[in-house]
Amino acid sequence: MLKVSNIQKSFGEHQVLKDLSLTVNDGEVVTLIGPSGTGKSTLLRTINLLESLDHGQIEIGEQKVTPQTKDQKEILRYRRKTAMVFQQYNLFRHLKVIDNLIQPQVVVNKVTKKIAKNRAEQLLDQVGLADFANHYPAQLSGGQQQRVSIARALALDPEVILFDEPTSALDPELSKEVLKVIKGVAESGIITVLATHEMQFAEEISDQVVFMEKGVVVEQGKPEEVFHHPKQERISQFLSNYGLKETVPTLQRPLLRTVQ
Numbered sequence: 001m002l003k004v005s006n007i008q009k010s011f012g013e014h015q016v017l018k019d020l021s022l023t024v025n026d027g028e029v030v031t032l033i034g035p036s037g038t039g040k041s042t043l044l045r046t047i048n049l050l051e052s053l054d055h056g057q058i059e060i061g062e063q064k065v066t067p068q069t070k071d072q073k074e075i076l077r078y079r080r081k082t083a084m085v086f087q088q089y090n091l092f093r094h095l096k097v098i099d100n101l102i103q104p105q106v107v108v109n110k111v112t113k114k115i116a117k118n119r120a121e122q123l124l125d126q127v128g129l130a131d132f133a134n135h136y137p138a139q140l141s142g143g144q145q146q147r148v149s150i151a152r153a154l155a156l157d158p159e160v161i162l163f164d165e166p167t168s169a170l171d172p173e174l175s176k177e178v179l180k181v182i183k184g185v186a187e188s189g190i191i192t193v194l195a196t197h198e199m200q201f202a203e204e205i206s207d208q209v210v211f212m213e214k215g216v217v218v219e220q221g222k223p224e225e226v227f228h229h230p231k232q233e234r235i236s237q238f239l240s241n242y243g244l245k246e247t248v249p250t251l252q253r254p255l256l257r258t259v260q
């Protein structure tokens, strides 16, 4: 289980996360939606400890971090439970695809190069890129690079995988193949937290949808509830920008044509 409790995060005077709490059960997929600048990326980066916490705590299973956690071993143990996929892939450009997958396993998880290579090959096959092992990232399309970065995240065997707008740099055709891979990850049972503007996809894969605004969770529920029966008018307004139609209430009586 991933449990975020009352976390706060500020940049200078600007408080970006305001006492935010969120629980994701094992095997669940949670999607973060909400306006730009609302703190979705900051939340993901905080869960991954790319940003430090000002207040509150985050637990993944038995492992817990708070602003008071200073023991580097403990921090490392926590970080190993998470992996993140970024909008801009963030692959090592000077390393071949296969080495992009081998290196983190060797450095972070301390596995032998042979085991890391086997796992890398298996993962590349899973994301449909077995033939690209010896290419450099620049020789791949954006969609292919993103699939490599998902494979790299999986190579770390995380308990929680975080996706920050993984398809927003891609055109729709390339997005499709990446979304298919993300769906596979989501179905594999790894706790998945995804920030996205792909509402249709969010509706399809999520167990829970979290609407965030100005650093707080405004509404959280099943996709059907949040997308089609939101409690807050604000969410309907936001969703209308995405061309998602609210459910039209069923008419009690058929409409009568006015006969002239």
Ligand SMILES: Nc1ncnc2c1ncn2[C@@H]1O[C@H](COP(=O)(O)OP(=O)(O)OP(=O)(O)O)[C@@H](O)[C@H]1O
Pocket (backbone or CB within 6 Å): 011, 016, 034, 035, 036, 037, 038, 039, 040, 041, 042, 043
């Ligand atoms: N390192 C930083 N230093 C200063 N301010 C930051 C930093 N990172 C984020 N912010 C600010 O925090 C706020 C939230 O940003 P964040 O990137 O988390 O929003 P978001 O919900 O992911 O938006 P988007 O949908 O556009 O990706 C913004 O006002 C942003 O400018």
Ligand SMILES: [Mg+2]
Pocket (backbone or CB within 6 Å): 040, 041, 042, 164, 165, 195
């Ligand atoms: Mg963002």
